[in-house]
Amino acid sequence: MLSPLEKLEENLPLNSIDTVNAQILELLQSDGRMTNAKLAEHLNMSETPCWRRLKKLEETGIIEGYQAHLNRRKLGLGVMAFVQLSCSEHDQTATDEFQRIIEITPNILACHNTTGADDFLLIVVARDLDDYSAFVDSTLRRLPGVTSIRSNLSLKEMKASSKLPVRVSEQ
Numbered sequence: 001m002l003s004p005l006e007k008l009e010e011n012l013p014l015n016s017i018d019t020v021n022a023q024i025l026e027l028l029q030s031d032g033r034m035t036n037a038k039l040a041e042h043l044n045m046s047e048t049p050c051w052r053r054l055k056k057l058e059e060t061g062i063i064e065g066y067q068a069h070l071n072r073r074k075l076g077l078g079v080m081a082f083v084q085l086s087c088s089e090h091d092q093t094a095t096d097e098f099q100r101i102i103e104i105t106p107n108i109l110a111c112h113n114t115t116g117a118d119d120f121l122l123i124v125v126a127r128d129l130d131d132y133s134a135f136v137d138s139t140l141r142r143l144p145g146v147t148s149i150r151s152n153l154s155l156k157e158m159k160a161s162s163k164l165p166v167r168v169s170e171q
Contacts, residue, residue, distance in 0.1 A: 017062075017169045020045070024053055025062070029163045032066040069162070077125040079132050080154040084118035089145030097144045107135055118150070 017025070020043060027034060027042055034042075040050035057063045072080070087098070102111045102122075110123040126132035132151075140149050 017166065019168055021053060021057060021062075022166045022168050024050070024057065025164075025166045028063070028066075029166075032068075072125055076127050078128055079126040080157065081122075081124045081126070081132060082152045082154070083122040083124050083140065084148075084150040084152075085120040085122065085140070085143070085146050086117070086148035087119045087143075087145040088147045094144040101139070101143060105139060107139070118148070 023043055024039065027039060036047055036051050036054065039054070040047045043050060054063075072078075087094075089095075102108055107124050107126060108122050109125060112121045113119065114121050124132070124135065126135055132153075136149060136151070140146065
């Protein structure tokens, strides 16, 4: 039999971020390996309601998954480039092929379809400038419809984070 609090927790709307859910999300963004027991301890609640909240956040897609944050430099990826692409072809076939290549290319960390003069903004990593140059020739220049490639190389990474600001939903 569920307690009144547990019944309330089960019926939270999919987009509801209350104070406890916000705390869970903040804690897990800082330490994705935190056990449910430790999470419950930080929240001053019992493990079962904490686990239920966590599962609900996962089931609703607010928590999409867990991963380790790796140091790219220690993996030999010393170059980070922000690449702006312009395309001449926007038909479905070219778009599908472009997206397929982007998704399977591990050097491309992110790709955004953007407004402005260029169509796409990519974040790309490479071992060094020679490796980046080879990547541009072998991959970026062969993307369907690409008419312009402009690269900006990162000289100094001042902040890198995947932590999102979590705010309590207005009721």
